[in-house]
Amino acid sequence: SAVISQKPSRDICQRGTSLTIQCQVDSQVTMMFWYRQQPGQSLTLIATANQGSEATYESGFVIDKFPISRPNLTFSTLTVSNMSPEDSSIYLCSVSGLAGYYEQYFGPGTRLTVT
């Protein structure tokens, strides 16, 4: 597995503002993923970030709201734009391409509260 870190670990933000979450991996990985976990809910994939190409967004998620960058094989950012209280969630990044393309390992998550 890899060591995956996320910054910030938690934040409280005001509605209408934006927050950028960073995900750093200690080894090069092929794919990075961003998930949202709303309170008491399961994980929902937001988008897949492949280095050197545009992120692929899942149904219900758009680039204007969740812009993603993937500048290299160890780093990605997710921005939550123009936040509303409904964006209060845990945001997790995960990586694959270590032991195999089928396994995903998760970062510790970023707890976001929007007031």
Next chain:
Amino acid sequence: AQKVTQAQTEISVVEKEDVTLDCVYETRDTTYYLFWYKQPPSGELVFLIRRNSFDEQNEISGRYSWNFQKSTSSFNFTITASQVVDSAVYFCALSVSFSGGYNKLIFGAGTRLAVHP
């Protein structure tokens, strides 16, 4: 449809009891992978096991065991002699293929396990 169903929303047991968490999946892929993850109160997701669709052998790791049955599309997880530290939300996930040769995970709703002393 590609789907994972964890019908048990919450389970409460007393320490040392055995407990089984159910997972039923649907997929059109012939090759797929199934996973279990643990999410303790701290929030991070801990990988527990991966099983591919061609390997129906049951697996045991300490107090944890997994029963994979393709005939019933189930991948159940049993904790033997449960402990308070097992209290967490447990997610079953299905790895499905998408373009580019890579896979993405579809998660079940999760089962919240509470183990009481």
